[in-house]
């Protein structure tokens with residue numbers, strides 16, 4: 001079903017990892033897609049991410065903190081997939097104010113602009129599992145207490161909260177997806193700012209050891225980006241989910257040593273080495289995490305389809321071919 005055909009869709013963070021993959025899926029449905037991205041170099045935006053769909057989308061290089069621009073861009077849109085964000089947990093501790101400005105203040109301004117000029121828009125917000133903090137039980141469901149371990153988790157929580165509030169008070173249709181570790185083509189691999197798995201890809205292709213912090217026994221779940229995109233598309237197409245939050249996640253739970261072994265099994269050579277946690281990361285580490293995603297499975301029929309090994313294989317194939325667009329030697 002081409003649900004989004006001819007619909008006007010705005011994606012903030014549209015040159016980033018998940019946003020660009022979402023844009024590709026929407027273009028395939030013949031949607032009219034506009035991408036907003038600031039292309040701040042430390043973040044995940046990369047014009048190569050939309051290389052194959054460049055002629056089929058409108059790109060607006062603009063900062064979501066620019067209220068006037070955003071108010072203009074939101075007019076006449078049927079859908080907003082709101083993915084722009086400062087995503088580095090460590091950076092949020094070094095520069096908490098910028099994280100607040102992007103992940104909370106700008107989100108409030110976007111919602112206010114919708115209230116004033118486009119209250120019938122439908123919004124899906126990219127939230128995060130980071131807000132749960134160190135799990136006190138596993139798997140983590142949506143009723144798990146909220147106790148972020150870093151500034152980013154608090155600001156994303158505020159961003160999510162504003163979305164739900166504008167649904168409840170003003171009837172602007174919003175919902176939030178709390179993403180777990182997402183990976184795949186288009187992610188930032190230059191450094192570990194976005195995810196440790198990203199920099200592992202680079203290290204493996206450069207023939208350098210993959211560094212695993214601590215004992216490597218930390219449990220995680222991972223979603224391949226296509227599965228994540230599918231969740232956004234389903235949430236955008238449903239009014240039954242308005243005002244709700246959903247965990248994404250995977251039933252394939254691995255520790256980081258096993259993940260490292262899976263990477264090595266792909267035929268690019270390499271070794272894994274255990275290294276002590278850098279202190280700034282240890283201070284905000286969440287220990288083991290994996291999510292209970294039965295709510296979205298029940299309400300939207302979403303379950304991840306791409307198994308971890310296949311997803312890692314596709315990811316490595318992509319970066320083997322296109323690495324020059326993601327880092328320079």
Ligand SMILES: NC(=O)c1ccc[n+]([C@@H]2O[C@H](COP(=O)([O-])OP(=O)(O)OC[C@H]3O[C@@H](n4cnc5c(N)ncnc54)[C@H](O)[C@@H]3O)[C@@H](O)[C@H]2O)c1
Pocket residue numbers: 012013014015016017018019036037038039040043044045046062063064065082083084085086087102126127128129156178179180181182183187188194195
């Ligand atoms: N990838 C994951 O594992 C993961 C996990 C949990 C939550 N999320 C959330 O999903 C969303 C997308 O993440 P991603 O993994 O695609 O990261 P990403 O960094 O690739 O995408 C975010 C995009 O937002 C853009 N951006 C940042 N600040 C901006 C600003 N002020 N104005 C305009 N654009 C700006 C960046 O340039 C980037 O392209 C984020 O909101 C993130 O918090 C991602």
